[in-house]
Amino acid sequence: MNQDAEDVDGTDEDAVQQAREEVIQALERSAEVYGLNQSYGRLYGILFFENEPLSLDGLVEESGYAKSTVSTAMQKMNRLHLVHRRAVPGEGKKVFYEAETDFWHVIQKFLQHEVRREIDVMTRALDSAAERLEDADGEQADVYQERIESLRTMYDRSERLLGILTSGSIERLTGLLDRLQRD
Numbered sequence: 001m002n003q004d005a006e007d008v009d010g011t012d013e014d015a016v017q018q019a020r021e022e023v024i025q026a027l028e029r030s031a032e033v034y035g036l037n038q039s040y041g042r043l044y045g046i047l048f049f050e051n052e053p054l055s056l057d058g059l060v061e062e063s064g065y066a067k068s069t070v071s072t073a074m075q076k077m078n079r080l081h082l083v084h085r086r087a088v089p090g091e092g093k094k095v096f097y098e099a100e101t102d103f104w105h106v107i108q109k110f111l112q113h114e115v116r117r118e119i120d121v122m123t124r125a126l127d128s129a130a131e132r133l134e135d136a137d138g139e140q141a142d143v144y145q146e147r148i149e150s151l152r153t154m155y156d157r158s159e160r161l162l163g164i165l166t167s168g169s170i171e172r173l174t175g176l177l178d179r180l181q182r183d
Contacts, residue, residue, distance in 0.1 A: 020049050039065055040073045044082055044099055053086045053096035081109035104170040112166050119159050126152045 024045030031041030046062050047054060054062065059070045074097050077083040086096045100106055126148050133145050165173070 020045075023048075036076070037073070039063070039069055040077060043070060043073050044077060047083060047097060047099035048101060050098070053088060053098040055088075055091070055094050055096050059097070081106050108166045111162055115158075115162060119155055119162065122155055123152070123159075126155065 024042055026041075027045040027048070028038040028041035031038055031044070043059060043063055043065070046059060056067060056070055056074065059065075059074070060067050063070065065073075074083060074085075078085055078097075081100055083097045083099055086098055088094070088096050130145065130148050130152070133141050133148070168176075
């Protein structure tokens, strides 16, 4: 191989690694935006660019983080559906992780689990509060009933929207939005 070919390959490899690192750093910042530690973003980014699942030890080696940090992050990200635990044949009980690369799937799972739970909690509380106020008289009770009903309407609409968002593909939903914008 001549020197020019080596320079091109080295330059290409540098560009590839720089692009990878740029995305990983953006994922670190994104993790902070969502109230997570930067390490979550870096670990997710490492997995995102891997072709095969990585073990905890592999993630520790690749990231430089302590094993406890990596383990805690993987448990949390697994609950958030950002990563998946995998068994690798021939590796015994060793746990491996891979990134979920379909972000619409991550968003839908978050909506189905976390937002649905919040809607359920609020709906039960609003129903209970409205029931308590049914027999109450007075201006204050009327004001509270109106506010509760207004909030209940918003949660009913949120529940309908949640159903739409979690039941459709991103392509179908964006197609629908495009049609609505044209009308």
